[in-house]
Amino acid sequence: MDRSSSDALGARAGEGAEPSVPPDDPAGELAPGRRLALDVHQRLRAMILNGELPPGSVVPQAAMARELGVSRTPMREAFRLLQEEGLICARPDQRARVRAVDPEDLDDVYGTRIVLESLAVTVTAPTLTAEDLDRMADALRRMRELADTGGVDDWHAVHKEFHRIPTQAVGVHMERMLASLAEQSERYTRLAHLGGPVSCARADQEHEALLTALRAHDPAEAVRVLARHFARTGLSMLADLSPEYEPRSTRTGLAMVIGGGFPA
Structure with missing residues (x-):
C-alpha cells in the first residue's frame, strides 16, 4: 500500500x-x-x-x-x-x-469496572494536583457543550478523558484493564442509546459530584459516587436490554465498594 x-x-x-x-x-x-x-x-x-x-x-x-x-x-x-x-x-x-449483546457480559463489565476503578481512584486521589482537577473541570465543561450540540463521538472521547484523570496513578497493567473495560462500556452505552435528557442530566450531576469530592480531598466519597455512577449506568442498560436478567455482578461489586454488604 x-x-x-x-x-x-x-x-x-x-x-x-x-x-x-x-x-x-x-x-x-x-x-x-x-x-x-x-x-x-x-x-x-x-x-x-x-x-x-x-x-x-x-x-x-x-x-x-x-x-x-x-x-x-x-x-x-x-x-x-x-x-x-x-x-x-x-x-x-x-x-x-x-460480539452480540450479552447481559451476562454487560453485568460482568460493570461489576468489574466498579471494583477496579474504585481501587484506581483510591490510589490516585492523593496524587491529584490542582492542575489535574482543573483538567477534569475542563473536560466536564466540554462534555456539557458536546451534549448540547450532539457531538456523540467527541463526547465519548472527552468522557474517557474525564474518567482517566482520577485513575492516572495506576500501573500499566491496570491501565490496560481499565481501558479495555471502558471500551466495552462505551459499546454497550452506544447500543443502549443512553443519552436522553434525563440520563444525561443525572450523569452530569454524578460527574460533578465526583469532581467535588476529589476537590474536597475526600477519596471515600469519590469512590462512593463513582461506584453508584457505574452501577446506575449498568443497571439502566440491563433493564433496557434484558429486563429479565438478574445483575448479580453489578450489585455485588457495588455492595463490596460502598460497604452495604453482599446481596443474598
Missing part, C-alpha cells in the same frame, strides 16, 4: 476515536507495520462502536483487508487487539464476529 493510502486510512481511523491501548512509543517512532496495524484497529473499532458493523455480524479478515487496502498481517494484529478489548470474538478456524 502506498503512503497516500496509508495516510488516508490513518485519517479515517482517527475519526471520533482514540487508541484504546496506551501508545507503544510515545516518541512517535513506531515501526511502519505496527503503526499501520494500530490505524486499522482504530478504523475497525470505530465501525463497531458506531454500528456500521452491528452485533453478531461476521468480520472476514480477507474482505476487510481488501476494503481497507492493507495486507493480512496488520489486519491480523488489529483483530487481536479487538479481541483483547472484547469487541469481537473468534474461535480457531472460524470467522470473527462482532
Whole structure:
C-alpha cells in the first residue's frame, strides 16, 4: 500500500476515536507495520462502536483487508487487539464476529469496572494536583457543550478523558484493564442509546459530584459516587436490554465498594 493510502486510512481511523491501548512509543517512532496495524484497529473499532458493523455480524479478515487496502498481517494484529478489548470474538478456524449483546457480559463489565476503578481512584486521589482537577473541570465543561450540540463521538472521547484523570496513578497493567473495560462500556452505552435528557442530566450531576469530592480531598466519597455512577449506568442498560436478567455482578461489586454488604 502506498503512503497516500496509508495516510488516508490513518485519517479515517482517527475519526471520533482514540487508541484504546496506551501508545507503544510515545516518541512517535513506531515501526511502519505496527503503526499501520494500530490505524486499522482504530478504523475497525470505530465501525463497531458506531454500528456500521452491528452485533453478531461476521468480520472476514480477507474482505476487510481488501476494503481497507492493507495486507493480512496488520489486519491480523488489529483483530487481536479487538479481541483483547472484547469487541469481537473468534474461535480457531472460524470467522470473527462482532460480539452480540450479552447481559451476562454487560453485568460482568460493570461489576468489574466498579471494583477496579474504585481501587484506581483510591490510589490516585492523593496524587491529584490542582492542575489535574482543573483538567477534569475542563473536560466536564466540554462534555456539557458536546451534549448540547450532539457531538456523540467527541463526547465519548472527552468522557474517557474525564474518567482517566482520577485513575492516572495506576500501573500499566491496570491501565490496560481499565481501558479495555471502558471500551466495552462505551459499546454497550452506544447500543443502549443512553443519552436522553434525563440520563444525561443525572450523569452530569454524578460527574460533578465526583469532581467535588476529589476537590474536597475526600477519596471515600469519590469512590462512593463513582461506584453508584457505574452501577446506575449498568443497571439502566440491563433493564433496557434484558429486563429479565438478574445483575448479580453489578450489585455485588457495588455492595463490596460502598460497604452495604453482599446481596443474598
